[in-house]
Amino acid sequence: MTEKIAIPLNVNGEIREVVIRPADTLLDVLRNELSLTGAKPGCLNGDCGACSVIVGGTVYKSCIMLAVEAIDSKITTIEGLKNSPIQEAFIKHFAFQCGYCTPGFIINIQALLEKHSNPTYETIKEWLSSNICRCTSYEEIEGAVFSVVEKSSDE
Template identity: 65%
Template structure:
């Protein structure tokens, strides 16, 4: 494990978006807090802070995780992908083309959950898409446009 302690804090190394970061953190610091406050990656958003809304979703070893309920020390020796690590992906373009957002606060979490789904299953069934999307909450819009966006990536028009 890549860490050492001093004065209540411990130094850890995290791999985020294929870059290494070393930070001094408390054992109680959440991954969300470290990403936002220590590293400056603010794409994962604080919402409910109890794992219900999904605005803080990141991908850890190709699996979606709610960074508000994960301790940063649990992310040592993992590959962390945040919205900042995505660059003009098909799902990001599809969200724009299908107007799959309104205020945008939850959008990064939805893009991350869709990205994780497609990393694990490049042809998910409509039922599987709905199940995965149910882990995130949007208070501004319905999920129809989000579902259309992911379907457009799975079955692109020629």
């Protein structure tokens, strides 16, 4: 078996040192080494988006990314978001039920809004079609996204 290595990860504004196998995925390291369990395993195959995190300003599915690939990048997980407009909009629009896919959706929307302050519907659709929600009808999530977009374009 390969030797474990110690690496620093910049997570939610804190430098955290972890001792891992080089083959460990970012999702496993976040969850098991750092107890950041907001990113969820859903398929471990990049199909469902429940594990989404932001790495260097881009959304990644942390289940198909190695932790070592994220060295030197700023990682933002759902735990790093506090009172963001999209979190508040999710509550107001009942954009979740069981809540399991919610961190992935919120992280994905956060990254989307950081890249595109006034995205078209096609852009929103392109981004969000990478995540699966099994409880809501998606209309609630759409409502939450639109409310944040409208608010920011009013300002």
